[in-house]
Amino acid sequence: MVNRKILVMDDEPMVCEVICQVARSCGYEPFGTGDPGKFEAAIRRDPPHVVVLDLAMPGVDGVEILRKLSAHLANIPILIASGMDNRLLDAARQLGEARGLKMAGVIQKPFRVEELRAKLEKAVAGAGELSEEMIEKAVERDELDLHYQPYLDLESRRIVGAEALARWNHPERGIVSSAAFIPLAEKSALIDRITQVVLNKAIAQLARWNQSNMPVDISINLSAKSIHDVDFPDTVFSICQQHAIDPAQITFELTETAAMQDPLTLLDVLTRLRLKGFRLAIDDFGTGYSSLAQLRRLPFSEMKVDLSFVSTMLTSRDSEIIVRTIIDMAHNLGLRTVAEGVENAATLDHLVKLSCDLAQGYHIARPMPADQFAPFLTGRPARQ
Numbered sequence: 148m149v150n151r152k153i154l155v156m157d158d159e160p161m162v163c164e165v166i167c168q169v170a171r172s173c174g175y176e177p178f179g180t181g182d183p184g185k186f187e188a189a190i191r192r193d194p195p196h197v198v199v200l201d202l203a204m205p206g207v208d209g210v211e212i213l214r215k216l217s218a219h220l221a222n223i224p225i226l227i228a229s230g231m232d233n234r235l236l237d238a239a240r241q242l243g244e245a246r247g248l249k250m251a252g253v254i255q256k257p258f259r260v261e262e263l264r265a266k267l268e269k270a271v272a273g274a275g276e277l278s279e280e281m282i283e284k285a286v287e288r289d290e291l292d293l294h295y296q297p298y299l300d301l302e303s304r305r306i307v308g309a310e311a312l313a314r315w316n317h318p319e320r321g322i323v324s325s326a327a328f329i330p331l332a333e334k335s336a337l338i339d340r341i342t343q344v345v346l347n348k349a350i351a352q353l354a355r356w357n358q359s360n361m362p363v364d365i366s367i368n369l370s371a372k373s374i375h376d377v378d379f380p381d382t383v384f385s386i387c388q389q390h391a392i393d394p395a396q397i398t399f400e401l402t403e404t405a406a407m408q409d410p411l412t413l414l415d416v417l418t419r420l421r422l423k424g425f426r427l428a429i430d431d432f433g434t435g436y437s438s439l440a441q442l443r444r445l446p447f448s449e450m451k452v453d454l455s456f457v458s459t460m461l462t463s464r465d466s467e468i469i470v471r472t473i474i475d476m477a478h479n480l481g482l483r484t485v486a487e488g489v490e491n492a493a494t495l496d497h498l499v500k501l502s503c504d505l506a507q508g509y510h511i512a513r514p515m516p517a518d519q520f521a522p523f524l525t526g527r528p529a530r531q
């Protein structure tokens with residue numbers, strides 16, 4: 148495999164070293180520096196595959212660097228890492244995009260190693276390391292699998308369901324998270340094939356859990372891009388019938404990463420899914436295209452509050468107000484609320500106070516293979 152180079156610019160030597168270590172453990176060749184001159188020289192001498200850039204450094208800031216080096220940075224995915232607040236980070240990302248740079252996302256310090264790893268993988272996918280052909284082969288070789296992340300009912304304190312998340316068992320790299328390949332698959336019809344695989348596997352798994360007397364609900368992510376076929380509700384319904392599954396056990400989480408080309412078809416499909424008894428959640432609410440307009444237009448039954456608000460709600464007053472307001476609004480609209488990205492007990496307690504219905508996050512459990520989920524459920528009994 149070609150060496151994938153990552154250039155890290157951070158004035159805190161410890162942070163720089165940690166980022167380099169994580170990059171190395173992911174199989175990349177890192178070069179870290181806190182010196183803008185060295186950074187610039189490295190960019191000019193040997194362009195890396197990915198750049199990780201600190202936003203605020205003494206004497207120079209990341210925005211200046213992006214402006215000055217924009218010609219050299221074109222086509223290199225840039226991940227912004229900083230301790231500044233989320234809004235500022237987001238503004239810097241938008242600025243980079245407006246300059247035509249390939250912004251791979253933002254990571255707020257202090258960060259978790261897994262979070263950094265996932266973002267680096269995603270950035271590398273953007274650097275062309277993963278191609279559509281590779282994903283297509285993975286589908287053909289049946290290398291795609293599902294991990295399940297439990298969600299907790301905050302009233303009964305029981306695990307009542309799990310979200311199915313796509314994973315790629317890569318023969319060389321090990322398990323690749325969905326963040327690294329779903330966005331790429333969404334650029335073509337490949338996402339439709341992935342949706343088919345995920346649907347079949349998730350529903351078959353649900354049937355196995357039902358048969359083992361472990362009835363849980365399951366959530367399946369659906370990219371709005373893969374909804375262009377008006378027969379979709381009939382297809383899923385017949386898969387459910389084959390497995391004797393009640394559609395009420397399935398929630399479809401709609402993620403929308405691009406403006407819809409055919410809003411009428413989307414409305415048709417989502418309405419018929421609800422008529423057939425499936426539940427429907429608006430995913431990542433508060434970000435991107437998961438907007439108030441969508442909420443009014445489409446027949447959702449559930450709202451998932453985006454993890455960027457939930458995971459920062461104890462440290463950012465703004466985030467806390469946003470989470471509180473979203474939960475209130477959802478309840479007033481008659482929707483069930485799910486908080487995603489619950490990373491500690493204090494956040495969970497606070498969500499209980501805000502009357503949130505369900506919670507999901509690393510504090511409760513990480514996504515896991517189906518065989519690990521079963522004992523987890525037995526340990527903490529599901530609905531009776």
Ligand code: C2E
Nearest residue numbers: 312313324325326329345368369370402488489490508509
């Ligand atoms: P999502 O549906 O919002 O899924 C939640 C993501 O947050 C998952 O990442 C999960 O592993 C991660 N997560 C869960 N708890 C925590 C936490 O406490 N802290 C943090 N920092 N992260 C947490 P994952 O599995 O990489 O999935 C990324 C996105 O890829 C998903 O976001 C979803 O939009 C998409 N995706 C995943 N599987 C599928 C699929 O089968 N089909 C489609 N269309 N999209 C999928």
Ligand code: MG
Nearest residue numbers: 310368400430
């Ligand atoms: Mg989801």
Ligand code: MG
Nearest residue numbers: 430431451487
């Ligand atoms: Mg989400």
